[in-house]
Amino acid sequence: MKQLILDTLVTGMPLVTSVIGIWMIFRLREDFDLTVDASFATGGAVTAALLVKGSGVVPAMLVAIAACGAMGLMTAGLHLLLRVPVLLAGVAMSIGFYSVDLAIMGTPSVSLADGGTLFSGFANLSPDQADLATIGVLSAFVLTVLVGLGLFLRTEIGLALRASGVNARMARSQGVNVRVLLCFSLVVANGLAGLSGCLVVQSDGFADVNMGTGTLIAGIGAVLLGELILRPTGSKLLRTMLALLVGALAYRFILVGALRLGLPATDLQAVTALTLVTAIAAERYGRPLLSLLRRRITTIGPPSRAPRAAAGTGGQ
Numbered sequence: 001m002k003q004l005i006l007d008t009l010v011t012g013m014p015l016v017t018s019v020i021g022i023w024m025i026f027r028l029r030e031d032f033d034l035t036v037d038a039s040f041a042t043g044g045a046v047t048a049a050l051l052v053k054g055s056g057v058v059p060a061m062l063v064a065i066a067a068c069g070a071m072g073l074m075t076a077g078l079h080l081l082l083r084v085p086v087l088l089a090g091v092a093m094s095i096g097f098y099s100v101d102l103a104i105m106g107t108p109s110v111s112l113a114d115g116g117t118l119f120s121g122f123a124n125l126s127p128d129q130a131d132l133a134t135i136g137v138l139s140a141f142v143l144t145v146l147v148g149l150g151l152f153l154r155t156e157i158g159l160a161l162r163a164s165g166v167n168a169r170m171a172r173s174q175g176v177n178v179r180v181l182l183c184f185s186l187v188v189a190n191g192l193a194g195l196s197g198c199l200v201v202q203s204d205g206f207a208d209v210n211m212g213t214g215t216l217i218a219g220i221g222a223v224l225l226g227e228l229i230l231r232p233t234g235s236k237l238l239r240t241m242l243a244l245l246v247g248a249l250a251y252r253f254i255l256v257g258a259l260r261l262g263l264p265a266t267d268l269q270a271v272t273a274l275t276l277v278t279a280i281a282a283e284r285y286g287r288p289l290l291s292l293l294r295r296r297i298t299t300i301g302p303p304s305r306a307p308r309a310a311a312g313t314g315g316q
Contacts, residue, residue, distance in 0.1 A: 012252030041212030043194030068194025
């Protein structure tokens with residue numbers, strides 16, 4: 001069980017930032033952006049290519065995140081200038097950037113065994129110590145993003161972003177530039193997906209051109225799982241941020257557990273799809289059933305006790 005938890009944290013923590021980016025589009029904008037599949041892979045491809053050529057870790061990650069943010073801006077441009085739906089624009093970006101990633105890496109996969117990464121200094125530690133040190137580094141990135149996003153969403157711009165996703169017409173009537181906020185949300189979401197790709201390739205030690213496949217589906221499943229577990233309501237941002245963290249790790253726990261049980265790695269996509277469907281079904285039907293049971297229990301309440309007859313009424 002200990003190793004299962006460690007594996008979940010080591011492989012799940014890098015994915016949290018992509019889940020946060022997907023939540024921004026899926027919940028704040030109430031839309032779907034398949035560009036995150038491409039930006040996840042491009043973030044990893046750019047990072048791997050630069051590290052192999054001897055670049056420093058920080059410059060490589062900054063360039064990768066900037067490139068992925070630019071991909072989000074391109075998606076926004078397709079949507080705003082050509083009236084292409086965000087989902088369809090994301091499909092086009094996801095298909096097109098497969099070739100771009102191949103050109104960046106030169107080969108379908110790149111090994112980082114000889115390149116300096118965030119985790120290269122942990123090579124001389126024992127496996128458990130290396131895992132704990134890796135978790136510590138990844139947690140610093142994740143907590144920084146969670147706290148930063150939580151604080152941003154409390155600002156005037158953050159409130160405008162949330163309002164524009166709920167009711168764009170109302171936000172526009174209040175003087176909010178909805179088009180700019182759409183561009184901003186797509187840039188940030190894809191930048192976060194790119195950061196996730198940066199962390200994954202350095203943690204795994206290699207980059208693959210297909211590594212972004214299913215990122216959006218997995219992210220939506222993680223969002224639904226987190227909301228199902230913690231049930232964030234209203235504007236409770238702290239619980240929402242925790243739900244994203246818990247959802248991403250719970251989703252990864254399911255996949256790692258499936259591998260531990262002997263499931264072939266080729267079947268993980270089926271597990272991903274099944275988990276997503278289960279999360280959707282639980283949210284759609286599970287919550288109403290729980291609310292109904294809770295109301296019934298509250299209505300019935302504890303059994304009432306009959307009042308005791310007054311004792312010692314006096315002899316008559």
